[in-house]
Amino acid sequence: MGQSKKITAVARLCREVRKAWDCFVAFAPRNDSLVIAIILMLFVNAVFAQTITVGAKHFNEGYILAEIMAQLLEDRGFAVQRKFGLGGTLICYQALVNGEIDVYPEYSGTIAQAILKRTDAISFAELQNLLANEHRLELLEAFGFNNTYALTLRAERADELNLKTISELRQHANLRLGLSYEFLERADGWSALAKAYALPQRPVGMEHGLAYQALEQNKIDVTDAYSTDAEIPRYNLAILEDDRGFFPEYLAAPFARLDLDQSAKAVLENLAGRISETEMQRLNAEVAIHKKSFAETAHAFLKKEGLLDQDDFISQTKWMALRHRTLTHIKLTAIALLIAMSLAIPFGVVIYRLPAVARPVLYISGLLQTIPSIALLAFMIPLFGIGVKPAIIALILYALLPILRNTYAALNSIDPNLKKVSVAMGLTVWQRLRHIELPLAVPNMLAGIRTAAVISIGTATLAAFIGAGGLGEPIVTGLALNDPYIIMEGAIPAALLAILAELGFEGLERLLAPRHLLQKAAR
């Protein structure tokens, strides 16, 4: 009995929902508005769905590789978010698993040992399979270099002795080896190496930082290094080939989520095999020794390799930054506006139905408006921290009043005769609202939303003060540096955005306004 009652209740609810939807479709001011709303939603979705977050571990090579991947993706039209400087291997791995980042550069040896806890040797292909099948992660094709331990000596000395491989070291028992303490002490370090190759030398221990100088000054002949160290080209060193494959492989490759966009993976595959050890050494040196920025270094590499579709670096990075900031700005204001609308419009309807609470509600939202924006943003910090969230909340608070007040006024300014007739016809409160009052209130409501949008675009420039990004970034920087040109990099696009919003809303108003208002205006 109770069961069947529940079922009929559910059925009735379903019918109501369908009826409401039918009514909405049939009576939407013009169906165009529905289409526009859907297109808008798709657009917003597209913008956010296509953003790829690239991560990087906190060290030189990680940054460079991540920046190369990021720039290449951007060049091919992806929106990229950079989350560089993530603490260590496990932090990066967790971020990848949790979907906070989509891809980051990692080394095959690190994945096998630190993440999968494998002690046996495992080939790159095996690793790829294992990750895809058991961890839902994808190790793309390797960049090409192997960043592992290596024995190195001055190139001219190597030529002199005609020394190319570690095996050949056996014939030069008198060579002086100065090795880092770490390498000397590791289980898979010197003692194992000496055993594997039957090396006769007796190495001395020294600080790794001093070893290069010792080499240069001819105090030692051979030291250990990482095969892509910037010092290798700097001191013109040669690496002895690990001809017995003693050292584990540390092949660097993009490490991605399995659900990363296929086309993005295809873009990243362009990097496969492109970076040799020497190339990576050079790139490391560009940053570590020649003090170039990661972005510059990455760009120069991509350009040299002919991988960029767009050419000019300066304008491109500026353009990219501008695009990124503008998108952030639009995102901030759009989210704030949408939330403010979803709050203020129903509230406007409520206070229209309950005039008793209208005054206090309008008064409070008016009070919010009088708080200076910087102060409001400052209030947000202890409550919500810094970043996007507090900025959006502050923007919502500013957008509330114009929308609320205009909705209220719009509903109240409807011809009382029309209201009387709609009541007398026997329309319910909701039917009146949906078919008569709201459609007639649309033009004035839109005017309020338009005001809120323009206010939000302006106020959002201040959100950079609390780390929310957007077009306020160059304004904040420019203010700090007292540089009007940098300020204009933010101010001009923000102003253009406001104008665009105005024009957009004007179009929307023309589209959504009831026909009779337009035709009267046209006469």
Place this chain on the structure above:
Amino acid sequence: MDPIVFENVHKSYGEKAVLRGVSLSIPRNGVTAIIGPSGGGKSTLVQMINGLLRPDQGRVLIFSQPINYDNLIETRKRIGYAVQGVALFPHMTVEKNISLLAKLETWPEPKIDERVRELIALVNLPAAYLKKYPHELSGGEQQRVGLCRAMMLDPKIFLLDEPFGALDPITRNEIHAEFQRLQKLAARTVVLVTHDLREAFKLADHIVILNHGVIEQVGSGEDILDRPASEFVEQFVHSNLQEEFWGSPKR
């Protein structure tokens, strides 16, 4: 029993008493005109029939039932309502204005379409008008559409609150003829509020004269002309007809 019955109805706005003990029966399928000077309570009386106003005292019975103020929607759907200025919904086409109620009642589409076309033909408007918006219509045309809207659900009671007041004399005559024709086709219980005694004489079977919230007289046009119940009625009839005759009211 008559479809609309007032039993000792009182209504005040603040200090001002608008209806003072009105008892009245409005007969079925006839046209009853409510007439009287401005502020006499005509509109108040008619708005009590569809529950827009609620009596302070006394009660109103519709189809022998006291109005249920908790479910006015059902009562109102059975009562057609047209007002001065028509008040067509400006954002809807003529068709949507007429069909709104039926759509909300979830009538099937073909039935709605058929009824709308029947109504628009009934008031002698071309079907092409259905696609027009109210502002594209003349006052007389709007009034006809207003009647169609009120007739959509085929209500048995019709309230007309000075609907012809704002029309020019020629259009008004046309609409009057239209109205009489419709009433002959299918008689309904009509309550017509007017300040024009000639209109009342022309259209109504029964005339109710209301002054200062009290009914002065109920009767046919003949009764009112030949046998005025009070000095007020005599004067009212006299001045009203004279006004009409001279064409320009002076007050």
